[in-house]
Amino acid sequence: MKILVTGGLGFIGSHTVVELQNEGFEVIIIDDLSNANENVLDGIEHITGKRPLFEKIDLRDKHKVQDFFRIYADVEGVIHFAASKAVGESVNKPLLYYENNIVTLVYLLQELSKKEKSNFIFSSSCTVYGQADRMPITEEAPVKGALSPYGNTKQIGEEVIRDTCQIQASMNAISLRYFNPVGAHPSAAIGELPLGVPQNLVPFIVQTAMGQRDELSVFGDDYDTPDGTCVRDYIHVVDLAKAHVVALQRLLQKKNKENYEVFNIGTGTGSSVLEVIHSFEQVSGQKLNYKIVDRRPGDVTIAYADTTKANEVLGWKARSTLDEAIKSAWDWQCTIKN
Ligand code: WQD
Numbered sequence: 001m002k003i004l005v006t007g008g009l010g011f012i013g014s015h016t017v018v019e020l021q022n023e024g025f026e027v028i029i030i031d032d033l034s035n036a037n038e039n040v041l042d043g044i045e046h047i048t049g050k051r052p053l054f055e056k057i058d059l060r061d062k063h064k065v066q067d068f069f070r071i072y073a074d075v076e077g078v079i080h081f082a083a084s085k086a087v088g089e090s091v092n093k094p095l096l097y098y099e100n101n102i103v104t105l106v107y108l109l110q111e112l113s114k115k116e117k118s119n120f121i122f123s124s125s126c127t128v129y130g131q132a133d134r135m136p137i138t139e140e141a142p143v144k145g146a147l148s149p150y151g152n153t154k155q156i157g158e159e160v161i162r163d164t165c166q167i168q169a170s171m172n173a174i175s176l177r178y179f180n181p182v183g184a185h186p187s188a189a190i191g192e193l194p195l196g197v198p199q200n201l202v203p204f205i206v207q208t209a210m211g212q213r214d215e216l217s218v219f220g221d222d223y224d225t226p227d228g229t230c231v232r233d234y235i236h237v238v239d240l241a242k243a244h245v246v247a248l249q250r251l252l253q254k255k256n257k258e259n260y261e262v263f264n265i266g267t268g269t270g271s272s273v274l275e276v277i278h279s280f281e282q283v284s285g286q287k288l289n290y291k292i293v294d295r296r297p298g299d300v301t302i303a304y305a306d307t308t309k310a311n312e313v314l315g316w317k318a319r320s321t322l323d324e325a326i327k328s329a330w331d332w333q334c335t336i337k338n
Contacts, residue, residue, distance in 0.1 A: 002026045002074055003248065006059065006108070007081030008052065009036035011192045012123065012181055015241035016079060018047050018190070023245055027052040028072060030059065030082065035195055043190035059104035069111040077119040077248050080108060083153065086199060087127075087298065090150035101153035102160065109164050112171060119251035120173040121244055124158055126233070126264065126303055127151040128177060135270070136306035139177070139262050147298045158262070165260035172251045172259045179233035179266035179305050181240050183325035184332030191332030192237075201276060202234070202326065206333035209286050216288060218273050220295035225302060229273035233266035233304035236320035236328065240265055246316040257313075266305025267318040276326065283327040 003020055007013040008029030014036075017027050021044070029041075029052050038054070045051040057064045059082055069075070083101040084090065090097040105122075112118035128151065129137050130144030146152035161173045182202040184191030197213075198204045208216045221228035243265045250256055271279070277288050311317045320328075 001076045001252070002028060002072065004028050004030065004072065004075045004078045005081065006030045006078070007036070007083065007123075009033070009038065009040040009054075010081055012178075012237060012240060013081040014040050014044055014190045015185060015237045016081070016244045017044055017052055018185060019238070019241045019245045020248075021048040021050050021052070023249075028075065029054045030057045030068065032056065032058040032082070035084075037193065040190060046189045047185060047187050059107060060099060062107050065107045065111060069114075077121070077252060078108065078112065079121040079123075079244055079248060080105065081123045083123065085150060087148045087150045088199060090148050090153070094149040097149045097153050101150075102156055105157050105160055109160065109171070113164065113168050116170060118171050119248060120161065120171065121247050121251075122157060122161055122173060122175040124175040124177045124262075125151070125154045126177050126179045126266070126305065128155050128158065129303065131300040132303065135302060136268060136304050137264065138306040139264055139309055162260050169259060172256055174247045174251065174256070174260075175262045176243060176247060176265045177262060178240060179235055179264070179303065181237045182234045183236045183238070183320070183328040185238060186328055186331075188328075188331045188335040191329070191336070193336075201273060202329050205277065205280050205288060206329050208290070209280065209284060209288055209330070210333050210337050214289070216277070216290035217293040218277075218290055219293060219299060221274075221292045222295070223301045225272055227272050227274045230299055231270040231272050231302040231304065233269065234271055234276065234322055234325060235265065235267050235318055236325040239267075239318040239320055243310065243314070243316045246314055250314060263310045263314050264305040264307060265310055266307055268305055268307040269322070270302060270304035271322050276322070279322050279326045280330065283323050284330045
């Protein structure tokens with residue numbers, strides 16, 4: 001059974017391709033290589049023994065998208081990761097984000113709407129909740145005004161899919177609202193490859209420990225949390241990847257109750273920045289060089305998932321601990337260093 005994975009050479013996409021192949025799916029990857037390297041295909045093949053098909057396509061090219069679905073008319077499902085995802089960059093380049101994250105989604109859905117039946121998994125984000133009023137965060141928590149164009153493209157993306165499913169009974173879709181993906185495949189053959197200076201915490205930690213960065217800046221320790229630093233729900237990228245396969249199988253096996261569903265994908269546990277640092281020092285045996293600096297604008301104080309719906313309805317649960325996730329990130333960093 002053929003599955004299209006857009007952005008399949010990226011961090012979460014490549015890990016999901018591995019899990020799809022492990023389940024026996026045939027995978028076709030579309031990636032524009034704007035934030036990924038084609039040699040990720042080697043890493044995927046190293047792990048699974050199968051090299052996915054790969055098409056270098058910019059999804060902003062409507063005709064290329066139409067041609068793809070004409071050639072690959074037997075694609076049974078689509079997992080859509082391809083998007084720009086740097087929160088800070090989105091503030092400076094909003095139109096790039098609205099074009100690359102929304103227009104491309106419309107082109108994909110236009111092609112899927114022509115099929116007798118389509119199954120679509122959307123990469124969404126807990127960022128749609130903003131600072132939720134209550135913890136843990138359930139799927140019923142209100143979507144709040146986005147703090148960045150990036151976050152807004154996730155909110156708009158969900159609405160575009162919801163509105164399409166409302167009038168298109170042949171379309172079945174699930175939005176997965178990720179919390180904070182971290183770590184790498186235990187083989188260390190694939191992992192996170194942030195371009196330039198990492199914006200996210202864990203890549204910055206492992207690059208600091210490797211000597212690529214002088215020291216980690218902890219953005220504020222005066223928040224209303226147990227140790228003053230922000231709390232997030234850090235989920236191992238392999239657990240997250242497996243959630244995509246379970247969600248896709250739910251649609252393929254027609255187990256979905258509605259033709260549009262939303263699930264939070266997290267561990268259900270919150271960890272502070274200092275707890276992540278201590279976890280890193282524990283698993284690596286290395287002291288981390290860090291300093292406390294001012295808050296980063298736009299950061300929410302606390303966000304972690306209520307995973308009841310994913311556990312009981314979707315039938316998926318995160319398995320890895322924070323230490324295991326951080327250890328896998330460190331192992332990956334040590335591998336690419338060599
Ligand atoms: C986590 C915590 C920072 C870097 C973002 C996006 C979200 C998703 C994941 C795409 C915060 C602190 C960070 C540093 C620090 N991305 N931090 N020093 O902001 O929760 O989520 O990435 O889908 O949509 O919003 O993740 O890793 O950037 O930050 O102190 O050098 O670590 O303040 O408290 P975030 P993050």
